[in-house]
Amino acid sequence: MLSPEAFRDAYDDEELAEELPDSPTGSLRDLQYLYGKLYTLATTGGGEYAPYLTPDAAGDLIDTDDSLIVVRVDISGPEPRLADDHLGPVWLTRYTEGLVQQVSHCKYPAARGIDHSVTHQAGRNSDPEKLARYAKERLTKWATDGVVREAADAHEDGWIVERLAELSEDALETIEEGVKKSLGGESATALLTVQVKTESDGEYRWPGEIDVFLEAMRRRKLSKLVTKNKADDSSGDATDLVTREPSRTVGTSEDPQNYFLGKQLEKFPGLDIEEAWRSHPISEDAAVTVMNAGVFVEACTYRTFGAKVYYLPYFFGRPTPEKARDLYRVLHDAASTDDDLTPVERAYENREELFDEDYLRFYISAVMPHQMSRYDVFGETLNGQLHYPKQLAFTHNRLVENASAFATEEGDDWTAPMPTNEKWELLAGDDNRLHAVSTGWYFYQTFAGRDDTDADADDPRIQALVNVLSGEPIAVDVLLEEFVSRISSEETDDEYDGFPSFLVASQFAQLCALADGDLELLTTSDPEKEPITYEPTYDDVDTMPTVTEILATDGGHPADAKLESFIQETPALAPNSDGPSVTAERRGAFLLGALVGDIGSYQEYSEDRSTTLVDQYPVKSITRSRIKKVTQETIAKTLTYTRQEKKEGRSYPGTKADYIVDRLRETILDPDPDEWEIDTDDLRFYYALGITYGMNDHPDWDNVESDDQPDLKEEH
Template sequence: MSLLPEPHEFEKEYDYEELAEELPDRPITSLRDVQYVYGRLYTLATAGGGEFAAYLTPQKSTDLFDEPESLLFLNVDLTGDEPRLDPDEPVGVRQYGADLVGPVAHSWYNAAKGFDHSITHRTGRNKEPEKVAEYLHERLTAWAADETIRQVAADHEDGWIVEALAHLGEQEGVGERIEEVVFGLLDGKTTALTTVRVKLDEDGEYQFPGACGSTVFDEAMRARKRSKLVSKGEASDSAGRATDLVTGVEGRTVGTAEDPLNYFLGKQLEKFPGFDPDQAWRTHPVSEDVAVTLMNASTFVDACDYYTMGANVYYLPYFFGRLTPEDARELYGVLYDLVNSEEGMSPLESAYRQYQDKPALQAAGERFRFYVAAVMEHQTKRFDVFGDSLDASLLSPVGLARSHRDVLRSWFYDADDDAELPHSRVRPAFPTPENWDVFVPDERSLVTTLATGWYFEQTFGPQDDDDASADDYRIRALVAALSGEPLSAEAVLDEYVNRLISDEGEEFPSFRVAAQFVQLCALAAADLLDGRGAYEPVAEEPTFRSADRTPTDTMTQDTPARTDGGSAATARETKLAQFLEDTPALSEGNPERRGSFLLGALVGQVTGYQQVSEGRSTTMVDQYPIKAITESKLKRLAGDVLDKNVVYSRERGLPSTMYGEVVDRLVTTLPRIDIEEDWELDTTDLRFYYSLGVAYGMNNWTTGDDDEDDEQSTAETPADRPAATSEDPR
């Protein structure tokens, strides 16, 4: 059960002026500022205002609500000369519920051994009656006798209450009496909160710590919790005077506070060789009140976390600039929905749906931002941050999803029946299998695919195990896509080729290539590719998106159509000319990529012919798999595939070679490439565009292919065309 009030209830609880008093008086400029706001909103929602609210943990035991025997307490009478257990009811038991959260005033401490900061302490799970009795007795012997607690009592006007409890704990027979009563009250094992009620006036009632009318329990609880902010692990007194990095106020700061994102932990000495934990306050100075507020952010921070690819990806929403009460209410609503979102929905998906439904978020525009980070836990309390950004916008992943959708709706793919093709007889350039979600041209579906990390898992190189690593480019790509930071085009192609080589088996991975290319085009269109030097054309978006032209009006003029206007060859000619022009990386100014693609396209088409017409099980693409393609083998491959194409054309008795639209361009492009001396294309780059060509060629089917020999022009015969050999790359 959640103690978080619904957004409209939160708005009623705190009016404009009250909320303004609780918010930072400076703009949000860091992750710590975001966490501080989360902590303040969470504290206000669950524990209310006041100086002690941030130190309480009301949410930690809501699982005990309305459970039988979930709250046990000592009734301690302090009205006489000596403290004593109530003679009639020394121990009470109740069902814990929301109405008792304030009176019980629980402050949990995350420790396997020891006791909670408040006098109220939670037992372990399913404890035997004797163990529960021991916990109750320790409210007197451990909590009340703790050195930090006793120091507070010595300086507090009501400190005698704590001293009296400690004195009672020392009396002979008290422990045995508590155990005897507990055995009579409990039916068996239980999980419960254990605390005390005190009677301070002879005519008064027994009261829980948070309702007894004195602040001594609150002061003691706060002091004990603060003591853990300076002494933990190797640190014994990590505190000093500095400027708080959140509030900007100079004062006492502490160095061993817990962190919801585990960025600053006392055990991570290997990150700071020679580091003195007692000096941690110097590297991360926060005041005690700010420290506990940051700790209180954990519920909201955890709601913004999604586990994928071996890492936790955080997507923390906030409003850029100084937070107004209106911003705070909107942010609380977003966080509330994240905490209560559908099971399995990523924070990006939830934020996206809220953005669509809330005009206030849409009106905020770029002010509605996100902190994005990927964090991996190697072992207990050993964490690595793979990448983070404070400047992420919902517009970035949504923009990428829309660009991806637009590519799928273009004539490059057949994912949309309304795509305008270059020729009525051709199929689109690449296939779109229905069972791959990366080929679904739906914005919401694509946002989901992106948010979960599956967007890059489908296309990037596989990892050796399930654990993320610092060099896992899938994680970097996900963070970059969420935050709008460009990816290296070179690195993306490297990931693509690694995946294709790992996939290549009995069949060529055409669907994988198609998925990678639509992603590459989408990244380019969304300005998420950094193409430096030779990779600049790869980072340019495809030109089919231009609004002032149709997909058929830019066929190159220097390449003759090989047949009349209605033939299959004409359709392929139109399609190839259009594809080359629409793809900047394949322009005539990039002969190496263009040549690699055309060579792959011819291999793909000859492979298709061998499979269908020849019934061969071993084809050209089997002879020249992706991993075998290198600069030195390019000439031999070109000779082999051109020769094969000539042989098959003669066997069919055609007046010209098959697939002339590819051959024409290939024999004019290859001579422009000096493989021995001036080759500039990286082998990975070569392999990707060769693979792209193969996928294009294998999908290059047109209606009427079987009748092509009747439609061929006689303008050129195989005898007229220069023969290609292994010595001549033409």
């Protein structure tokens, strides 16, 4: 394959423009055709027959010893005979890069049968007897094949093929002896081909120099495109969906992604295999060019969750020579670079060296293979942009590192609303975040647990991955269902110690990042859940006042100010007279969780209790019908601890955690939760978020000096 520099030198603008499609990429077939064109130009050059060659099939034989066995035949006289010059009738030589086009190999990938071209590829380490048989079959089997003979009959040089088949038995025995002798009894892995002399004073010519050989190869390969899946002849005259020109089209051609095959019923509903060309008409030459896209398609493909993710780059608009060269560089690098980067990451690394990112697009889909060659296709789109995964990675890092919901100014005396942890990937800045997003690991860490990493046909993890890569919003309902299921499973898992607050904080960070206004990757058809899809308005900690500054200005309690700020800056919780009533219900669930988390932490650390309110009221136990009772019992427990502390002399004004209790009374005890409309998953997730908040609602002991803030330590 040509290097990008050699590709640029090999084709000037005029030559390249002649080979490129004359319309923008508008379908997967258009994209595959463009890939196939670039691959063909880089391996076998331009021309009518170049797309039919398969240079990679025997690519590992190039520049290896004894890799090409050539049968040499002279048909310039009245009778065909074997060569008698210094090279002899059988020539054992080395297959080189310079011989790729001259040998013109076209592989037929079948366990039995001959290759489409007169050149044939033997199996690995074939013995001399088998190689001798293959050598003779270039004349006795290929030259007499029905499709080859039909092509020869219609060609002015068809006599060349006919003369090959007329070699005598003595000549065939000479070929057999010549092959065995040249190999010296050793096995070999080789191509077998012929050279033919047609003029008495001419040279022996390779198959690539004889048009009838190439035409016979072409017709033989095309014959297989109309008979796949037991079709007799799935072909007919129609408009080619790639070139938009009238032509003979085929309906059962191969596909680099295994789409549009006979068993792909979602692509071919109600398929009549003989009439497939009507449903999906692609011309013969275009079909072969599409097949050649395989190397580049696979280079831009990666596996995750047991599925194949296709992330195929192309440029927006009509192909031009300069854009084609840039695209070829991307594809060449993908095909020749052996690293662990996904195509998403590779495109991001090369974004400044290539064409304008605004013109870069990606075809995206994920394919889940099943038995019997059946496949499920997820989220197919041609409008994917690098912007979405890279922006999601950037936004998540910014949130957990700088947003007031997760971070505090250095030296601040009070914790942030949500906990962070350097050992939790989603709660710390991560230079490899784009890798996690592009592989789906980003969702694997927070979605419902499964037995293994392989996805099912309807697995939300793979669908969420495809959505992010393609810029399609994810349904809030799906996220909440997955989040709550994961939280509930870890609450009861003996492997985890206590409430999974870091998990909940990670899920919330994802929810905030997906709601970023520049991404808008959350959606819902339910107006009650719409506030969850809005971007939070958390301040950057570099611009926030510290707790000390807040106390100096209004004399209030830092916990009160922090809670009010968090609620107001979180659209899913913020009071809004014009908003849906469910927002107040969601806020009530959050506040109840905050009080349960706060008092539960008090019970654990001050009362040394092994079972706390957090354990007593797990997430999966919270329902609309039960939330009022849990609220009453939690407030009662709070009042009990308030009286107890006052008796012990730890007196302070008001009720313990009154900044939560006062708000809670307004949201849950009136109006009555029996009349609430909030969905269970919505209720439970924000209850879990509240618990996480409450457990993290305390002074930052590393920064608090007891002499400066005695009341803070005393209360907590």
